Amino acid sequence: MATPTRGVRNNNPGNIDYVPANKWRGQLPPNPALEKRFARFDTPENGIRALGKLLLTYQDKHGLKTVKAIISRWAPSTENDTGAYVRAVEANTGTKPGAEIDLHAASVMQGFVKAIIHHENAGFAYPDSVLVEGVRRALE
Template sequence: MTAIQETRGIRNNNPGNIRHGDDWNGLAEKQPDASFCTFTEPRWGIRALAKTLLTYQRRRGIHTVRGIISRWAPPSENDTHSYIHHVAHFVGVDADETIRVEDHLFPLVSAIILHENGNNPYSNETILEAIRMARG
Protein backbone atom coordinates (compact mmCIF):
# COMPACT_ATOMS: atom_id res chain seq x y z
CA MET A 1 0.00 0.00 0.00
CA THR A 2 1.43 3.39 -0.95
CA ALA A 3 1.46 6.56 1.13
CA ILE A 4 -1.08 8.06 -1.29
CA GLN A 5 -3.62 5.38 -0.39
CA GLU A 6 -2.92 5.74 3.32
CA THR A 7 -3.88 9.39 3.74
CA ARG A 8 -7.21 9.84 5.44
CA GLY A 9 -8.56 12.21 2.79
CA ILE A 10 -7.63 9.89 -0.08
CA ARG A 11 -8.94 6.81 1.73
CA ASN A 12 -12.28 8.56 2.41
CA ASN A 13 -12.58 9.94 -1.15
CA ASN A 14 -12.66 13.25 0.71
CA PRO A 15 -9.40 15.00 -0.19
CA GLY A 16 -10.55 18.26 1.41
CA ASN A 17 -11.20 16.47 4.71
CA ILE A 18 -14.72 17.81 5.05
CA ARG A 19 -16.28 17.08 8.41
CA HIS A 20 -19.66 15.48 8.96
CA GLY A 21 -22.59 17.88 9.11
CA ASP A 22 -24.08 18.44 5.67
CA ASP A 23 -26.03 15.90 3.63
CA TRP A 24 -23.65 15.90 0.67
CA ASN A 25 -24.37 14.22 -2.66
CA GLY A 26 -22.25 11.12 -3.08
CA LEU A 27 -21.86 10.22 0.59
CA ALA A 28 -21.08 6.58 1.16
CA GLU A 29 -23.80 4.59 2.88
CA LYS A 30 -21.36 3.58 5.62
CA GLN A 31 -19.44 6.37 7.34
CA PRO A 32 -16.56 4.61 9.12
CA ASP A 33 -14.68 7.82 10.01
CA ALA A 34 -16.15 9.48 13.09
CA SER A 35 -14.91 12.95 12.11
CA PHE A 36 -14.76 13.20 8.34
CA CYS A 37 -17.18 12.31 5.54
CA THR A 38 -16.59 9.32 3.34
CA PHE A 39 -17.71 9.69 -0.28
CA THR A 40 -18.40 6.94 -2.80
CA GLU A 41 -15.95 8.42 -5.34
CA PRO A 42 -13.28 11.13 -5.26
CA ARG A 43 -15.28 13.38 -7.60
CA TRP A 44 -18.00 13.69 -4.93
CA GLY A 45 -15.51 14.68 -2.26
CA ILE A 46 -13.85 17.18 -4.59
CA ARG A 47 -17.27 18.53 -5.54
CA ALA A 48 -18.06 19.11 -1.85
CA LEU A 49 -14.74 20.94 -1.46
CA ALA A 50 -15.50 23.17 -4.47
CA LYS A 51 -19.08 23.86 -3.35
CA THR A 52 -17.82 24.87 0.08
CA LEU A 53 -15.37 27.35 -1.45
CA LEU A 54 -18.12 28.82 -3.64
CA THR A 55 -20.33 29.15 -0.56
CA TYR A 56 -17.58 31.03 1.27
CA GLN A 57 -17.70 33.69 -1.42
CA ARG A 58 -21.41 33.75 -2.22
CA ARG A 59 -22.90 33.51 1.25
CA ARG A 60 -20.11 34.60 3.55
CA GLY A 61 -18.43 37.28 1.46
CA ILE A 62 -14.98 35.72 1.74
CA HIS A 63 -12.81 36.89 -1.17
CA THR A 64 -9.17 36.29 -0.14
CA VAL A 65 -7.01 33.22 0.27
CA ARG A 66 -6.39 34.30 3.88
CA GLY A 67 -10.14 34.43 4.53
CA ILE A 68 -10.81 31.13 2.78
CA ILE A 69 -8.10 29.16 4.53
CA SER A 70 -8.70 30.78 7.92
CA ARG A 71 -12.24 29.43 7.74
CA TRP A 72 -11.29 26.12 6.09
CA ALA A 73 -8.45 25.31 8.47
CA PRO A 74 -8.80 27.30 11.71
CA PRO A 75 -5.71 27.87 13.85
CA SER A 76 -7.18 25.77 16.66
CA GLU A 77 -6.62 22.69 14.45
CA ASN A 78 -3.98 23.70 11.89
CA ASP A 79 -0.88 25.69 11.10
CA THR A 80 -3.15 28.12 9.30
CA HIS A 81 -0.39 30.65 8.60
CA SER A 82 1.65 28.11 6.60
CA TYR A 83 -1.49 26.78 4.92
CA ILE A 84 -2.48 30.30 3.77
CA HIS A 85 0.93 30.98 2.30
CA HIS A 86 1.11 27.60 0.59
CA VAL A 87 -2.27 28.07 -1.10
CA ALA A 88 -1.63 31.72 -2.04
CA HIS A 89 1.69 30.75 -3.62
CA PHE A 90 0.10 27.84 -5.48
CA VAL A 91 -2.76 30.03 -6.76
CA GLY A 92 -0.33 32.82 -7.66
CA VAL A 93 -1.94 35.62 -5.64
CA ASP A 94 -1.17 37.58 -2.50
CA ALA A 95 -2.88 36.07 0.55
CA ASP A 96 -4.86 39.29 1.08
CA GLU A 97 -5.65 40.01 -2.57
CA THR A 98 -9.35 40.15 -3.38
CA ILE A 99 -10.21 37.38 -5.84
CA ARG A 100 -13.30 35.89 -7.43
CA VAL A 101 -13.33 32.33 -6.13
CA GLU A 102 -15.00 31.13 -9.36
CA ASP A 103 -12.04 32.41 -11.36
CA HIS A 104 -9.51 30.58 -9.18
CA LEU A 105 -11.47 27.45 -8.27
CA PHE A 106 -9.21 24.93 -10.01
CA PRO A 107 -5.96 26.08 -8.36
CA LEU A 108 -7.70 26.62 -5.00
CA VAL A 109 -9.13 23.10 -5.01
CA SER A 110 -5.84 21.61 -6.22
CA ALA A 111 -3.82 23.46 -3.57
CA ILE A 112 -6.16 22.38 -0.77
CA ILE A 113 -6.01 18.75 -1.91
CA LEU A 114 -2.21 18.95 -1.99
CA HIS A 115 -1.96 20.58 1.42
CA GLU A 116 -4.48 18.29 3.11
CA ASN A 117 -2.95 15.09 1.75
CA GLY A 118 0.70 15.86 1.02
CA ASN A 119 0.03 14.97 -2.61
CA ASN A 120 -2.64 15.32 -5.27
CA PRO A 121 -3.22 12.00 -7.04
CA TYR A 122 -6.20 13.21 -9.08
CA SER A 123 -6.13 14.03 -12.76
CA ASN A 124 -7.01 17.51 -13.96
CA GLU A 125 -10.03 15.95 -15.65
CA THR A 126 -11.35 14.52 -12.36
CA ILE A 127 -10.95 17.87 -10.61
CA LEU A 128 -12.53 19.78 -13.48
CA GLU A 129 -15.47 17.35 -13.59
CA ALA A 130 -16.04 17.84 -9.86
CA ILE A 131 -15.87 21.63 -10.27
CA ARG A 132 -18.43 21.47 -13.08
CA MET A 133 -20.67 19.40 -10.81
CA ALA A 134 -20.25 21.97 -8.02
CA ARG A 135 -21.18 24.84 -10.31
CA GLY A 136 -24.10 22.97 -11.88
Protein backbone atom coordinates in the same frame (compact mmCIF):
# COMPACT_ATOMS: atom_id res chain seq x y z
CA MET B 1 3.13 2.08 -2.15
CA ALA B 2 2.36 4.47 0.71
CA THR B 3 -0.93 4.18 2.55
CA PRO B 4 -3.44 6.68 1.14
CA THR B 5 -4.29 9.62 3.37
CA ARG B 6 -7.64 9.69 5.14
CA GLY B 7 -8.97 12.26 2.65
CA VAL B 8 -8.04 10.05 -0.31
CA ARG B 9 -9.43 6.89 1.35
CA ASN B 10 -12.72 8.69 2.07
CA ASN B 11 -12.92 10.33 -1.40
CA ASN B 12 -13.06 13.50 0.72
CA PRO B 13 -9.83 15.29 -0.19
CA GLY B 14 -10.85 18.46 1.66
CA ASN B 15 -11.41 16.50 4.89
CA ILE B 16 -14.91 17.93 5.31
CA ASP B 17 -16.45 17.03 8.66
CA TYR B 18 -19.52 14.78 8.55
CA VAL B 19 -22.58 16.86 9.45
CA PRO B 20 -25.93 15.02 9.27
CA ALA B 21 -27.70 18.14 7.96
CA ASN B 22 -25.42 18.28 4.89
CA LYS B 23 -26.87 16.12 2.14
CA TRP B 24 -23.91 16.19 -0.25
CA ARG B 25 -24.27 14.48 -3.61
CA GLY B 26 -22.60 11.07 -3.39
CA GLN B 27 -22.12 11.20 0.38
CA LEU B 28 -22.02 7.75 1.95
CA PRO B 29 -23.86 6.92 5.18
CA PRO B 30 -21.78 7.32 8.34
CA ASN B 31 -19.82 4.26 9.40
CA PRO B 32 -17.93 4.81 12.67
CA ALA B 33 -15.98 1.58 12.11
CA LEU B 34 -14.39 3.20 9.02
CA GLU B 35 -14.46 6.90 9.89
CA LYS B 36 -15.52 8.66 13.07
CA ARG B 37 -15.31 12.36 12.08
CA PHE B 38 -15.16 13.03 8.36
CA ALA B 39 -17.66 12.63 5.52
CA ARG B 40 -17.10 9.85 2.99
CA PHE B 41 -18.05 10.01 -0.69
CA ASP B 42 -18.68 7.50 -3.45
CA THR B 43 -16.18 9.12 -5.85
CA PRO B 44 -13.37 11.67 -5.55
CA GLU B 45 -15.27 13.88 -8.01
CA ASN B 46 -18.20 14.15 -5.58
CA GLY B 47 -15.79 14.84 -2.71
CA ILE B 48 -14.20 17.61 -4.78
CA ARG B 49 -17.70 18.90 -5.63
CA ALA B 50 -18.51 19.19 -1.91
CA LEU B 51 -15.20 20.96 -1.29
CA GLY B 52 -15.96 23.44 -4.07
CA LYS B 53 -19.55 24.01 -2.91
CA LEU B 54 -18.35 24.71 0.62
CA LEU B 55 -15.77 27.20 -0.67
CA LEU B 56 -18.49 28.94 -2.71
CA THR B 57 -20.63 29.19 0.44
CA TYR B 58 -17.72 30.82 2.25
CA GLN B 59 -17.38 33.34 -0.56
CA ASP B 60 -21.06 33.99 -1.38
CA LYS B 61 -22.79 33.65 2.00
CA HIS B 62 -20.02 34.73 4.36
CA GLY B 63 -18.33 37.32 2.12
CA LEU B 64 -14.86 35.79 2.31
CA LYS B 65 -12.93 37.06 -0.71
CA THR B 66 -9.23 36.45 0.03
CA VAL B 67 -7.20 33.27 0.40
CA LYS B 68 -6.45 34.22 4.01
CA ALA B 69 -10.12 34.77 4.89
CA ILE B 70 -11.24 31.51 3.24
CA ILE B 71 -8.45 29.33 4.60
CA SER B 72 -8.77 30.84 8.09
CA ARG B 73 -12.34 29.51 8.15
CA TRP B 74 -11.50 26.27 6.31
CA ALA B 75 -8.53 25.34 8.50
CA PRO B 76 -8.78 27.19 11.83
CA SER B 77 -5.58 27.86 13.72
CA THR B 78 -6.82 25.66 16.57
CA GLU B 79 -6.13 22.66 14.29
CA ASN B 80 -3.66 23.95 11.69
CA ASP B 81 -0.73 26.22 10.96
CA THR B 82 -3.14 28.51 9.13
CA GLY B 83 -0.45 31.00 8.13
CA ALA B 84 1.57 28.30 6.37
CA TYR B 85 -1.61 26.94 4.78
CA VAL B 86 -2.52 30.40 3.43
CA ARG B 87 0.99 30.91 2.02
CA ALA B 88 0.89 27.49 0.35
CA VAL B 89 -2.48 28.16 -1.31
CA GLU B 90 -1.39 31.65 -2.40
CA ALA B 91 1.81 30.22 -3.88
CA ASN B 92 -0.02 27.37 -5.62
CA THR B 93 -2.63 29.70 -7.10
CA GLY B 94 -0.35 32.60 -7.93
CA THR B 95 -2.43 34.88 -5.70
CA LYS B 96 -0.84 37.92 -4.07
CA PRO B 97 -1.42 38.15 -0.29
CA GLY B 98 -4.66 40.02 0.39
CA ALA B 99 -5.84 39.94 -3.23
CA GLU B 100 -9.54 39.23 -3.78
CA ILE B 101 -10.34 36.08 -5.74
CA ASP B 102 -13.45 34.85 -7.57
CA LEU B 103 -14.07 31.16 -6.96
CA HIS B 104 -16.83 31.19 -9.60
CA ALA B 105 -14.07 31.23 -12.25
CA ALA B 106 -13.25 27.60 -13.03
CA SER B 107 -9.50 28.21 -13.31
CA VAL B 108 -9.40 29.97 -9.92
CA MET B 109 -11.50 27.25 -8.26
CA GLN B 110 -9.32 24.51 -9.79
CA GLY B 111 -6.13 26.10 -8.49
CA PHE B 112 -7.64 26.65 -5.04
CA VAL B 113 -9.03 23.11 -4.77
CA LYS B 114 -5.79 21.57 -6.06
CA ALA B 115 -3.81 23.50 -3.43
CA ILE B 116 -6.17 22.40 -0.62
CA ILE B 117 -5.99 18.76 -1.75
CA HIS B 118 -2.18 18.98 -1.86
CA HIS B 119 -2.04 20.50 1.63
CA GLU B 120 -4.64 18.21 3.22
CA ASN B 121 -3.27 15.00 1.69
CA ALA B 122 0.51 15.12 2.04
CA GLY B 123 1.20 16.32 -1.49
CA PHE B 124 -1.33 14.03 -3.21
CA ALA B 125 -2.69 15.14 -6.59
CA TYR B 126 -5.59 13.67 -8.54
CA PRO B 127 -5.33 13.39 -12.32
CA ASP B 128 -6.41 16.64 -13.97
CA SER B 129 -9.52 14.95 -15.38
CA VAL B 130 -10.78 14.12 -11.84
CA LEU B 131 -10.04 17.63 -10.57
CA VAL B 132 -11.69 19.32 -13.56
CA GLU B 133 -14.82 17.16 -13.29
CA GLY B 134 -15.17 17.73 -9.53
CA VAL B 135 -14.85 21.49 -10.00
CA ARG B 136 -17.31 21.42 -12.91
CA ARG B 137 -19.85 19.73 -10.62
CA ALA B 138 -19.23 22.34 -7.90
CA LEU B 139 -19.83 25.20 -10.32
CA GLU B 140 -22.97 23.78 -11.97
